[in-house]
Amino acid sequence: MRYEGAVYRPPSEAGSLIIQLTIGCARNKCTFCAMFKDKQFRVRKLDEVVADLIDARQYYRDYKVRRIFLADGDALIVKTDDLLYILDKIHELYPECERISAYGAPADVNMKTDEELAKLKAAGLDMIYMGAESGDDIVLRDVKKGVTSEEIATAGLKLKKAGMIVSITLISGLGGKERLKEHTINSAKLISIIKPEYVGFLTLMVEPGTELYNDYQAGKFQLLGPVEVMQELKIFIENVDSEGTVFRANHASNYVPLKGTFNKDNKKMLEQIEKAEKAGVFRPEIYRGI
Numbered sequence: 001m002r003y004e005g006a007v008y009r010p011p012s013e014a015g016s017l018i019i020q021l022t023i024g025c026a027r028n029k030c031t032f033c034a035m036f037k038d039k040q041f042r043v044r045k046l047d048e049v050v051a052d053l054i055d056a057r058q059y060y061r062d063y064k065v066r067r068i069f070l071a072d073g074d075a076l077i078v079k080t081d082d083l084l085y086i087l088d089k090i091h092e093l094y095p096e097c098e099r100i101s102a103y104g105a106p107a108d109v110n111m112k113t114d115e116e117l118a119k120l121k122a123a124g125l126d127m128i129y130m131g132a133e134s135g136d137d138i139v140l141r142d143v144k145k146g147v148t149s150e151e152i153a154t155a156g157l158k159l160k161k162a163g164m165i166v167s168i169t170l171i172s173g174l175g176g177k178e179r180l181k182e183h184t185i186n187s188a189k190l191i192s193i194i195k196p197e198y199v200g201f202l203t204l205m206v207e208p209g210t211e212l213y214n215d216y217q218a219g220k221f222q223l224l225g226p227v228e229v230m231q232e233l234k235i236f237i238e239n240v241d242s243e244g245t246v247f248r249a250n251h252a253s254n255y256v257p258l259k260g261t262f263n264k265d266n267k268k269m270l271e272q273i274e275k276a277e278k279a280g281v282f283r284p285e286i287y288r289g290i
């Protein structure tokens with residue numbers, strides 16, 4: 001197995017075999033993201049990926065590999081035929097594998113036709129993690145996400161049409177104090193349109209080496225405090241309509257761990273937020289992490 005540089009995966013893929021199909025992120029421009037700043041993007045040669053799959057099979061010969069995550073930043077940029085080839089190899093080498101997943105940038109999803117996505121799903125690509133970050137076009141523009149809210153919605157709906165499980169990440173605080181309300185309401189609208197299976201709400205932490213960190217240091221961007229983050233979460237939950245979506249805001253970056261299912265648990269989660277606000281008990285900064 002050859003891993004190149006730091007390898008990232010969603011928290012729910014902690015038990016998965018991770019295979020790098022690409023190195024880095026093809027865009028690498030988002031002002032808040034430090035994940036792949038040290039990597040020059042490239043799609044790996046297919047024979048290298050297959051060699052990794054064979055090596056890992058030998059290593060895990062007595063172990064059932066039930067989940068495989070295709071890293072790095074955006075596996076869906078890979079040509080559909082090449083992806084289908086790798087998915088076939090996975091099933092050949094890991095017949096016990098129950099779920100294959102990957103990050104999918106909205107622009108890459110939109111580059112694929114409905115037929116291509118359906119073929120990928122039929123070949124075993126079951127789940128896509130899509131970083132929306134915000135549903136507000138001004139926030140998306142400011143953080144250089146490279147897509148509009150409408151394009152993210154289109155991508156999410158295309159994935160759902162193909163039958164894939166969709167998990168979307170939003171970032172609390174990404175609009176700063178200036179666009180708190182718009183960021184939150186428009187993010188709730190975006191989720192209400194897509195109605196994904198999962199939504200994760202992280203809380204922004206600025207990382208050295210990013211453009212946003214420099215803006216923060218220069219006083220051009222203001223981070224939200226825990227009270228404002230609670231305000232965002234409340235507005236988001238009050239405005240979202242996405243029956244059955246599993247919501248998680250229990251990442252290490254969050255001030256108050258929250259989880260529930262929309263819409264049935266909305267009231268309960270709002271009560272939890274109010275309780276934390278009244279008690280003034282939030283995760284201390286030293287225990288927060290990305």
Ligand code: SF4
Pocket residue numbers: 025026027028029030033034035036073105131145
């Ligand atoms: S947030 Fe996603 S698309 Fe943006 S730079 Fe990071 S990995 Fe790339």
